[in-house]
Amino acid sequence: MNGSPLDDRFDNIARAARRSGYDPVLFGYTDQAIDPRTVAADDPRLQTSEGVLPGFRCELDLTRGREAWADWVRSQGYEMPTDPEEGLATESDRPAEVGISAFLTNRFLEWLPAQEEPWFVHLSHLRPHPPFAAAGEWATAYGRSAVDLPIPPSTGLHPLHDFLLSISYFAAPTDEEGQREMRAQYYGMISDVDQQLGRVWQALRESGQWDNTIVVVTSDHGEQLGDHGMVQKMGWFEESFHIPLIIRDPRKSETAGTVVDSFSEAVDVFPTLCEMLQEPVPRQCDGRSLAPFLDGVVPEEWRDAAFWEFDWRFFTAGRSGAQWPEDRRSVGHQLTVRRSGDVGYVQFADGEALVYDLAADPTWRTMLLDPERGWAEARAMLAWRAQHTDRTLTGTFLP
Incomplete structure (x- = not known):
């Protein structure tokens, strides 16, 4: 949960990459609250949950606000609210080219040509994420009448479910028009980020790095998007926890495009990358390496x-x-x-x-x-x- 301090004794992928000789770079944010036992009581980092995962060096810091993006939007001649968070809620009013997803991608693409050594980057997009306001043309990319409706809540709600629905921040629109609008905006945000990732893939191809770059696409959480009456990432329903995971290893072209139906978890990503980096998997890890699946092999003993x-x-x-x-x-x-x-x-x-x-x-x-x-x-x-x-x-x- 955002705000819960991260125990500093735990290893992580940035530290593992650094041990492997990389300089792990962050574009965006990681939302790791600092371990209060490692800093003085008056350390300003104790006042925010939006800290940086230990081991990363920030190239673009969007951890404690979006001021860098807001200033850039203004420099492009567009009006922007004083509070960048309000700017997110009005992204639909400005072209997608000045949206936060395009801004983050631009900064990475400006950084990439100067790299002369092997690199390790966490490109952390905020979108898709509330507020539900896709940038520019993506706000109208999906016809409202064609958008699917959410799963309605069941009868006889559990007290926790009922409690969450009582909080306006977690309650989805109850009218059909509002539900369709919310979902259309979310799908637009997905398409916006998809286009931005396409720009990254193209830059890697043009620079000759596509065939020696490992790519992992995933997310930190899902989104209720109106299902069971809720938005955000609350409760126990799998909409909040079921996330995408795409791994591309150019050395494993024979299994490219394979869809794995076996259960995996977010905790599998760290040991998978450790194996790719030829780093020992820390004993702390509850997850297991997914590398066998990249070879087309299902391990004999795998989770059910x-x-x-x-x-x-x-x-x-x-x-x-x-x-x-x-x-x-x-x-x-x-x-x-x-x-x-x-x-x-x-x-x-x-x-x-x-x-x-x-x-x-x-x-x-x-x-x-x-x-x-x-x-x-x-x-x-x-x-x-x-x-x-x-x-x-x-x-x-x-x-």
Whole structure:
């Protein structure tokens, strides 16, 4: 969750790349709150969740605001609100050529020709992301009447679902016109970023780097986009957690275009890149390298489900922990999901559980009525928990 400090003892891809001889460069933002144990109490970085992942060097810093973009838009002769966040909400009023996605891509393309050594770049686009206002012509690229409508909420909502819908920031429009407009704008933002990535691919081809550059396209979260009545990334539904992952390794051309149906998780990206960099995979990693799939091989023992977690204690009483351990009101405000091929199992920290029959209803609105299947999912969740405890000193024995 944005705002949760990142434990500094953890390794990460920027540090691994630096050990491998690269100078990891960031264009955009990473949203990593600094570990407060590593800095003085008056360090200004403790006042923001929008920090930079340790190991990266910022070439374009959009972590604490979008002022660099806003200033550039003004320099191009366009009006821009004083607050760049308001500028995002009015992107539809200006040409896509001065949108934030084009700006970030421009800066990377200006930087690229000067590189004389192997490089490692995190090109972090904000879009697609609320506010729902696609840049320029992309705002009208999708006809509203042709846009699909979201999945409506089910009846008998769980209290957390009901609570999230009560917060205007997370509640989607309830009228059809508003829903179609929101989704059309989101699809426009996707197409805008897709065009920007096309500019990057073309620059790599023209500079002769396309055939020796590994490309990974993914996202940090999904978007409810009106499904189940919500927007943003809230709750337990897979719309918030199901993300794209495309890996292109030019050395593996024989499997290019392959679609992998096996479950993967965001935690697989780090060990995959470690293997590509010929760096040891840290013991901290819960994920596994996806490199075998790039060779067209499905590992013999691979996961049969994907897991994700959601923590909403920051909304609740006792969230500061000031009266710990007597005040434990917030500890039950978290959940973990196990998503297998045909079951969605949601385990709440207060002991409650929801079990969805995805074979009968892939929209997550029909409960599984077989108690034995539900118990099997609970056992699988317990096993996953036991197998993913801290491994920092596991296997170390002192005489």
